[in-house]
Amino acid sequence: MARVLIAGCGDLGCRLGVSLSEKGHEVFGIRRDASQITAPIHPIEADLFSQLPELPENLDYIFYIVSAPSYNDVSYYKAYVMGLKHLIDALKDQSPKHLFFISSSSVFTQSEGEKVTEDSPAEGKNFSSRRLLEGEELALNAPFPGTVVRFGGIYGPGRTYLIDMVLQGKAHCMEDVYSNRIHSEDCVGLLEHLMEQPNLDPLYIGVDDEPTLTCDVYEWLAEQLSVSNIEHREPTENSRAQRSNKRLSNAKVKATGYQFKYPSYREGYSELLESL
Numbered sequence: 001m002a003r004v005l006i007a008g009c010g011d012l013g014c015r016l017g018v019s020l021s022e023k024g025h026e027v028f029g030i031r032r033d034a035s036q037i038t039a040p041i042h043p044i045e046a047d048l049f050s051q052l053p054e055l056p057e058n059l060d061y062i063f064y065i066v067s068a069p070s071y072n073d074v075s076y077y078k079a080y081v082m083g084l085k086h087l088i089d090a091l092k093d094q095s096p097k098h099l100f101f102i103s104s105s106s107v108f109t110q111s112e113g114e115k116v117t118e119d120s121p122a123e124g125k126n127f128s129s130r131r132l133l134e135g136e137e138l139a140l141n142a143p144f145p146g147t148v149v150r151f152g153g154i155y156g157p158g159r160t161y162l163i164d165m166v167l168q169g170k171a172h173c174m175e176d177v178y179s180n181r182i183h184s185e186d187c188v189g190l191l192e193h194l195m196e197q198p199n200l201d202p203l204y205i206g207v208d209d210e211p212t213l214t215c216d217v218y219e220w221l222a223e224q225l226s227v228s229n230i231e232h233r234e235p236t237e238n239s240r241a242q243r244s245n246k247r248l249s250n251a252k253v254k255a256t257g258y259q260f261k262y263p264s265y266r267e268g269y270s271e272l273l274e275s276l
Contacts, residue, residue, distance in 0.1 A: 001025050002097075002195075005059050007048060007087050008066035009037050011158060012102075016063065016188045017041040023192075028056050048083035052090040061195055062091070062099045064139065073127040080135035088142050098200065099146040100191060101139035103132050105180060105205060107150065110246040113178050117249045118203045140202050147200045149191065152207035152248055155265075156184030160272060166221045172231035173215040180207040180248040183262040193258045204253045210264040211247035217265055224273055 001024045006013045009029030014037060017027040021040045029037045030052075034045035046052050048066060064087065068079040084101065107122040107129045114120075124130030139146040155162065165171040182190075190206050218230040250260075262268035 002060040003056065003058055004028070004061045004063070004195075005055065005096075006030070006041070006063045006065060007083070008064060009041065009043075010065065010067065012154070012184060012187055013063065013065040014038040014041065015184065016065070016191055019188050019192060020195075028059075048086055049078045050086070052086055055090050055094075057094065059091070059094055059096050060098075062087070062096050063102070063191065064099065065102045068128075071128070073131070076128050076131035080131045081138065084135050084138050088138065092143070096144050098195070099139055099142055099144060100194065101136060101146060101148045102191075103136050103148050103150045105150045105152045105207065105248055106244065107132050107136075108246055108248070109244060111244055113176070113245050113247060115249055116205075116246045118201070118205055118252055136203075145200070146202070147194065148203045149194070149206050150203070151187060152180035152182050152205075154184055154187060155181055155268060155272075157272070157275070159184060160276070162217070163221060163225070163269070163272065163276070166218065166225055166227055166230070169227065171218050171222075172233055173218045174233050175215060177214050177245045178211050178247050179214045179217065180211050180246070181265060181268075182207050183268040186260050186262055189261060190253060190258055193256065194253075197256055201252070205248050205250055206253065207248045207250050208260055208263055208265070208268075209250060212265060220266065221269060224269070 004020055004025050004027045006017050006029045009031040017029050018038050021027045027041045029041040030044045030046050031037050032047050034043035037043040066079045066083050068075040108116050109123045109125050110116055124133050136148045222230050
């Protein structure tokens with residue numbers, strides 16, 4: 001069994017850590033408030049944005065799952081660049097088998113509904129994508145093997161923003177705009193699966209099987225919730241320029257053998273609605 005370190009043990013990190021622990025791996029988690037780390041993960045109370053304490057020895061796998069606390073350049077720099085620099089420096093005397101850096105599909109800026117794969121260009125059009133790409137480059141140039149996973153929009157337990165908006169009658173959608181998502185359980189399953197693979201590429205996209213027009217998702221949710229019709233809006237030229245509109249492909253990660261528990265929003269949201 002492996003010794004695993006999860007840097008940034010928030011919701012997704014704790015879910016991953018618990019799942020790996022249940023499979024027999026020894027898991028350590030870094031978080032500023034260690035009391036928020038779920039057992040049986042071994043907690044490490046530390047701030048990734050300052051000097052880290054001595055880390056456990058002989059670590060095999062590292063997962064960097066950090067989110068920016070606010071939407072500004074300083075927060076993104078600390079979360080995706082500074083924190084990773086500190087972690088890599090703290091691991092300088094170790095030789096882990098692999099580092100996984102969790103990024104975002106927002107670095108793909110296609111806006112005409114194009115199909116997007118790992119080979120499609122990504123651009124630092126704004127501070128958030130620039131910092132994400134900077135962090136990706138750090139991860140891929142670390143002194144040990146690294147892989148970047150770019151997740152689409154994550155939903156699942158505790159991530160019910162879209163359901164809440166529909167219920168409150170505040171949801172509106174733009175016509176002809178595609179969205180891409182992944183259930184949080186598939187995020188965990190996908191990362192576990194990649195950890196077990198012998199030969200990894202530098203980059204994988206993490207989304208479900210079905211890029212979907214945003215209005216179709218809203219309308220489906222409204223029907224399930226018995227809510228009146230969703231307001232549709234025609235995108236303006238300005239909103240089209242600012243909003244991504246792409247169809248992300250998960251073919252590469254599926255080629256590794258991963259099978260999605262929630263292949264589309266219907267399966268994932270159906271279960272969430274039942275729990276609500």
